[in-house]
Amino acid sequence: MLQTFASSISSLLDARADGHSLPAGLYTRQDVFEADMDVFFRKHWICIGLECDVPEPGDATVVDIGTSSLIILRDDDAAIRVVRNVCRHRGARILDPGPTVVSKLVCPYHQWTYELSGELAYAPHMGADFDKSCKSLKPVAFRLIGGLIYACLSDDPPEDIDFLAEVMAGRLAPYDIANARIAHQADVIEEGNWKLTIENNRECYHCSANHPELCVSFIDLDFGFDPDSLSPEDREVAREHEALYARRTENWEAEGYPSKAVERLSDCVTNFRTQRLIISGAGESQTPDATSASSKLLGHMTRKDTGDTHLWGHNSWNHFMGDHAVIAIVIPLSADKTLVRTKWLVHKDAVEGVDYDFDKLTSVWLATTDQDAELVARSHAGVKDPAYVPGPYSRFSETNLDKFASWYIDRMRANGY
Template identity: 40%
Template sequence: MTAQDTTTQGSTAHDLVARRTTGHSLEGAFYTGQEFFGLDIEAVFAKHWLFVATDAELPEPGDYLTLDVGPYSILLVRHGGDDLRAFHNVCRHRGARLLDQERGSVGNLVCGYHKWTYGTDGALRHAPSQPPEFDPGCFGLKPVHVRSVGGLVFVCVAEEPPADFAEVAALIEPYLLPHRLREAKVAARVDLVEDGNWKLVMENNRECYHCDSHPELLRSFFPTYGCTEADVPPQLRSAHERYLRADAELRATYDRLGLPFALVEELDTRVSGFRIQRDALDLAGESFTPDGTAACRRLLGDLPTARLGHLSLHLQPNAWFHVLSDHAVTFSVLPVAPGKTALRTTWLVHPDAEEGVDYDLGTLMKVWRATNEQDARLVARAQQGVGSPAYEPGPYAPTEYQVEAFCNWYVTRLREHLWR
């Protein structure tokens, strides 16, 4: 056990939350302590809407997937054509894990211990050797809140999930619907366990201060990505002018096609914090490829042109997304241990797109697979550093304002939980 495992110089979690300095990184115990890991599960992951999958991963009735959120095992299943259900993956007999495979397809949900059998609606259908007075209606699976938003699937294990998520869904769904992600198919999925706390993974994603570590990604992003007008250094002024021209052209295209594009940013001003915006990409401006051209010949939805830049969506606490004309990439983060985090990346393409004909899988995945691996190394370095007794919180640069917004959102959630 390290000195930062539960306290820092005798301070409790209450003390550390109360004294957090705005504009500075969090103290080491937030990232290394088992106490904070448990607190994060209770105050954040067990209380908020979490992105966990896409509709495309459960296309047919009976398709299911399971996932672990701290001590919670969740079962997500397609009950009907447009009907997703989510349950605690716990048999109502003696508590056995109901399904132990990560994903698959079933007719009914059958417990492997004593064969209690449930429909995909969670109702108990069969329980062997029960007395005549046994009422199966009292023993259905315990439900978990689930909602699909434009093809993105969210769950919440809280009895009363954040009510403002309905407002957020109404704001972001018009941006997503033109891409028809509900009808897309999964081209690839990669799971990566990073050697760092989940907050370091999220913070790393919330800034481009470090983006010179991402040569593949920087082929598509403008050199000034992440900068405000006031932050653009003189040597990048010409690149910024190029961005402004591309941005003006795209805004005209968005208006002509009726695609919403304006920045809406409420990262730390509501419980279900988010940020969404359409923005230009460099070079051909179509996709994340070395020359910026589309990685898939079949475009998503009914989009008439490939040159649409990218739709960027961030959602607290555990997800970000890039949706383009030709494909979409989703990212979900789940804590495994204080210094371990699971990152799942999923690539979606048009349902009729054929690998080797319409897209090359290596080209489709190249940029974000490389970027994820680079980020994993950076997160591991950060985790090693915050565990040192010499570490103390440092100040954020102006371009790291979204990191501050994330930390402010997170600390606010802890305060509400600890002082409730």
């Protein structure tokens, strides 16, 4: 039965044409969704949260990934831990989804009680010969990368997470995300497959027609263009922009801000891209007027003009600016529903109404996320239609989608599909 299941998915993988979107079944079928959860959300590293989700000892938050439930917590020694939200007695959930504060982890069912380290402290009526030492909560492999928490639910996590950590350590250090404060969190459920969510984020072909708020600070030339379609005047503008990028990147790096593009989008396990992008207009932040939302800058930042350090992976995208950061985490809920969890970070001491304006801080990405949700729903409705035929990606504006689709196919095959 398992062989037939894998073979059926394999035929869909084989049907994908280079340079084209995926066959419909890879977006819509339940068996593909289950395979995706196994391959990409259990066997690969995924971003699950932030160190500042649990700023104090005793702070905990629960994140559900498919049928798995994880507790992120800060223990009595102020260390981050990630453990399975499964009691070692009869498997009951210990904590409900979302944030909480605890002194110990107590299972509501039979009161088995665990230290914040995960060790079983108390198991009533189990007898004098009961060995508590082998009943600790199961730990989850995780890495702290610049204040982001990456986890892998496999017992054999990919080793190439080390390269991501190496690349991002210096880039994220000035923002001190581990000690930032979450000013706002918004959960949006998109009516579409998680791959459509990621594809939509990895191109800005659609931005000028759909994201007026974001386009105040985004530069459309950054996201690809057909040079033959430009007038001589516009081609000159594009050349000047490329020259500006080269100068700005060189200057930023000379000043100690790593900026060059680093890509691991194919022929790899852990998929990511990072680059410091120029912010348009006033050049400071992704706000309605591209000026900073917070007068108290993030972490150790002393400048507002250091652009937007972006980082994306296969279940997240992030924008780090001088005054604030925007973190988005993607969690598939079903073949046709995807949770996008967005967090806005400010300096840990920033005070709303004094150091920053809430609407200015959040309005651009609140609007953009709602607009993207509508686009993803449109896309998913279309791929379910019998008339859908995989279409060609733009070789100017959608090359990263082609790389993502190819990486997806490769990773599925590497895991036996």
